[in-house]
Amino acid sequence: MTVIRDFSHLHCDLSPITDSSPYEVRRAQELNNLLGLKGSTDATDMICDLHNTTSNMGLTLIRYTSSDWVTLHICKYLQTKITKVPVRVLVLDVPISDAHNLESVSKHGFTLEIGPQPHGVVRADIYIIMKEAVDLTIDWIHKFNSGTVFEGGDVEAFKFIKSVDYPRDPETRTLTAAIHPQLQDRDFCLLKQGDPLFFKFSGETVKYEEEETLHPFFINEAAYYEKGIAFHLGKKLTLKIPTVQVQKD
Amino acid sequence: MTVIRDFSHLHCDLSPITDSSPYEVRRAQELNNLLGLKGSTDATDMICDLHNTTSNMGLTLIRYTSSDWVTLHICKYLQTKITKVPVRVLVLDVPISDAHNLESVSKHGFTLEIGPQPHGVVRADIYIIMKEAVDLTIDWIHKFNSGTVFEGGDVEAFKFIKSVDYPRDPETRTLTAAIHPQLQDRDFCLLKQGDPLFFKFSGETVKYEEEETLHPFFINEAAYYEKGIAFHLGKKLTLKIPTVQVQKD
Numbered sequence: 359m360t361v362i363r364d365f366s367h368l369h370c371d372l373s374p375i376t377d378s379s380p381y382e383v384r385r386a387q388e389l390n391n392l393l394g395l396k397g398s399t400d401a402t403d404m405i406c407d408l409h410n411t412t413s414n415m416g417l418t419l420i421r422y423t424s425s426d427w428v429t430l431h432i433c434k435y436l437q438t439k440i441t442k443v444p445v446r447v448l449v450l451d452v453p454i455s456d457a458h459n460l461e462s463v464s465k466h467g468f469t470l471e472i473g474p475q476p477h478g479v480v481r482a483d484i485y486i487i488m489k490e491a492v493d494l495t496i497d498w499i500h501k502f503n504s505g506t507v508f509e510g511g512d513v514e515a516f517k518f519i520k521s522v523d524y525p526r527d528p529e530t531r532t533l534t535a536a537i538h539p540q541l542q543d544r545d546f547c548l549l550k551q552g553d554p555l556f557f558k559f560s561g562e563t564v565k566y567e568e569e570e571t572l573h574p575f576f577i578n579e580a581a582y583y584e585k586g587i588a589f590h591l592g593k594k595l596t597l598k599i600p601t602v603q604v605q606k607d
Numbered sequence: 608m609t610v611i612r613d614f615s616h617l618h619c620d621l622s623p624i625t626d627s628s629p630y631e632v633r634r635a636q637e638l639n640n641l642l643g644l645k646g647s648t649d650a651t652d653m654i655c656d657l658h659n660t661t662s663n664m665g666l667t668l669i670r671y672t673s674s675d676w677v678t679l680h681i682c683k684y685l686q687t688k689i690t691k692v693p694v695r696v697l698v699l700d701v702p703i704s705d706a707h708n709l710e711s712v713s714k715h716g717f718t719l720e721i722g723p724q725p726h727g728v729v730r731a732d733i734y735i736i737m738k739e740a741v742d743l744t745i746d747w748i749h750k751f752n753s754g755t756v757f758e759g760g761d762v763e764a765f766k767f768i769k770s771v772d773y774p775r776d777p778e779t780r781t782l783t784a785a786i787h788p789q790l791q792d793r794d795f796c797l798l799k800q801g802d803p804l805f806f807k808f809s810g811e812t813v814k815y816e817e818e819e820t821l822h823p824f825f826i827n828e829a830a831y832y833e834k835g836i837a838f839h840l841g842k843k844l845t846l847k848i849p850t851v852q853v854q855k856d
Binding site (some may be wrong): 412427474477482486536 | 661721724725726727728729730731732734735758785786787788791806808827829830832
């Protein structure tokens with residue numbers, strides 16, 4: 359197991375590296391050479407990219423495709439073992455060429471996202487759950503490699519649909535509202551027409567106007583202010599996974 | 608009322624400003640000239656310096672001296688009006704020359720500290736309480752200036768005693784532990800001998816060894832890691848305040 363202490367997203371710009379290439383692009387290509395190549399048969403079997411967030415995301419396994427049964431089986435396994443926080447799967451369903459996170463370099467990897475934890479702070483409760491999740495993921499791999507049969511079935515997942523920005527002043531682009539107290543910390547709740555989204559600094563409430571019920575997540579993540587994201591919206595899916603057992607030689 | 612959008616501490620280095628003076632020193636002297644001079648009869652009557660923290664500090668009024676009845680009367684007033692979070696007074700009891708926060712420039716000012724809120728995040732619940740505290744402080748000033756009598760009595764306060772650092776590797780100085788889950792978010796609790804302080808990454812617990820029972824605060828504040836502070840310890844005091852009424856000309 360290789361531990362890569364690099365939590366930045368992997369922007370795999372494959373243009374030639376020059377002295378003026380930004381550090382992130384250079385590091386992305388180094389990691390791709392070390393652990394990939396992305397999309398090739400030589401790529402690492404699995405990378406877990408460990409992230410934390412100010413959002414109340416519990417423990418969320420994020421994968422760029424809904425068709426990877428390894429992530430889904432590991433999620434199911436973690437759900438039976440971890441009870442202190444909810445364990446969920448989030449799928450992005452984008453082509454591999456548009457998947458920029460570190461785990462997309464590997465064949466069956468995922469981001470392990472955990473929160474809430476402020477940036478620049480270590481919370482022991484969060485640390486302990488993340489360690490448990492990593493230990494259990496390694497457990498699952500050992501069991502799978504030793505021939506254990508993992509039963510298939512249904513796995514609930516959330517699929518990314520779109521992002522929502524904060525209300526902003528049309529001229530200055532500064533924020534005119536914060537996440538509404540009734541939405542704050544309620545990641546993955548069901549959002550219905552009329553539910554409060556934002557608390558305007560003028561005192562008014564901005565409500566959810568759409569007819570489709572969706573699930574918000576990454577609510578009030580510190581790093582997303584500059585990206586123009588107050589939260590993402592997703593749809594709940596039920597995915598089927600096969601019963602699996604390793605093929606022995 | 609002047610709102611100064613500057614949340615940095617005021618390090619009042621009074622040596623002459625040169626082109627190479629750091630921004631903070633230059634800004635400190637500008638603010639002292641604008642709002643002081645600190646310690647002089649011309650100084651502003653009151654400055655409220657608005658801060659937020661990742662620690663679960665509720666609403667805490669911080670003053671560099673225990674002898675300022677204005678801060679204590681306002682705290683008492685806020686305690687009767689704000690019920691969503693605890694309202695406390697923290698006194699540092701340092702000479703004015705060692706008091707570096709912005710409010711020390713004024714005659715009767717205080718820091719209004721609120722938490723928990725991650726750095727880089729606006730939480731509406733925290734924003735709403737801070738706004739209420741500022742509005743009520745202005746209310747109190749108006750009432751006082753209009754001749755209202757404010758009854759004296761006892762006010763509970765916490766007095767800063769000392770700071771405690773994280774356990775660190777003796778050679779590399781990197782952290783070997785985080786705040787213990789049983790201490791996290793329990794700012795101002797009573798700490799007794801044997802109570803857990805830190806969760807070591809090796810799994811052990813570091814306990815409070817001292818005989819004196821004290822109260823921890825600013826537990827796990829993000830900005831204090833680099834200052835070598837895991838939390839501060841304080842002592843509970845009861846301060847007496849006089850009945851006050853403005854003297855009309």
